[in-house]
Amino acid sequence: MAERELRADCSRCAALCCVAPAFAKSSDFAINKPAGTPCRNLGGDFLCTIHERLDQRGFHGCVVFDCFGAGQRLTQETFGGQDWQARPELAGPMFAALPVMRQLHELMWYVTEALKLGEAKPVHPKLRDALAKTDQLAAGSAEELMRLDLDAHRSRVNPLLQRASELARAGIRNRMDHRGANLIGRRMRGADLRGASFRGALLIGADLRDADLRRADFTGADLRGTDLRGADLTGVLFLTESQRRAAVTETAIETPQP
Incomplete structure (x- = not known):
């Protein structure tokens, strides 16, 4: 096709x-x-x-x-x-x-x-x-x-x-399973979360600054206000543009109110 x-x-x-x-x-x-x-x-x-x-x-x-x-x-x-x-x-x-x-x-x-x-x-x-x-x-x-x-x-x-x-x-040992987890506001700054599954997890307002998220799976995760500044997203799985825009990232620009 x-x-x-x-x-x-x-x-x-x-x-x-x-x-x-x-x-x-x-x-x-x-x-x-x-x-x-x-x-x-x-x-x-x-x-x-x-x-x-x-x-x-x-x-x-x-x-x-x-x-x-x-x-x-x-x-x-x-x-x-x-x-x-x-x-x-x-x-x-x-x-x-x-x-x-x-x-x-x-x-x-x-x-x-x-x-x-x-x-x-x-x-x-x-x-x-x-x-x-x-x-x-x-x-x-x-x-x-x-x-x-x-x-x-x-x-x-x-x-x-x-x-x-x-x-x-599969090649990542000791990967975390956070499928469907309530991680609202959770502090995970700098954590080793390589290969973790966040499928369907609630990460609203979570602190993931500087976390190692290589090959982590974000299918359907709620990333509203999730702080991803400095996080390593190399090879991240199923992270949509919508999720990126909902999160706080390096590309977010503060614009003054008119």
Whole structure:
């Protein structure tokens, strides 16, 4: 199969993530927004009018969101380039299909990352099959997407991802298992966490400065406010751009409030 685009391209999307979901006023969103209602910051060209100032304006939730390319695929492929503004009758199906497409594309991103792991070659054939099957499901109509049993499909793919992770970390002795752990605010500065599994762990506000995180697995970990400054992330597994943006890193720039 051809390489699938798994990164958001807002210029080719009908601003689905700015309309479909509901926002609750919080530290992540400066306003309340009902589902299906355009965000007040959305421009007529389907682009955000404060994109470069989202954090400063109280929309950190938008900064860390990633559709993995689901938005443009729905807009351009599933709905043939049509949009909910020009054809209001498409709004319901487009908005309902977005979370399904997003989860499929996220799963494809994980499988694609697993296929990059040389140690995971024993499961590469099954991973390639899983990638092709997931892409095939994502190519369905809006009605087929909404009927899809995502949990059943994920239950077939997740064991392959876990096996790929185990193979990639097998050479590291005494690796820690923090799967699903509550590590909120935990102080682990400078810790040796090579090959650790943080799959599904809560690391909100944890201190991982200068920690050795080589080959650690961060599948689905909550990294909001996690301090990763100085940490060695060489060869880290399944760390998404969204997770990086949610964490505190060297690239974070303090910008004064307007």
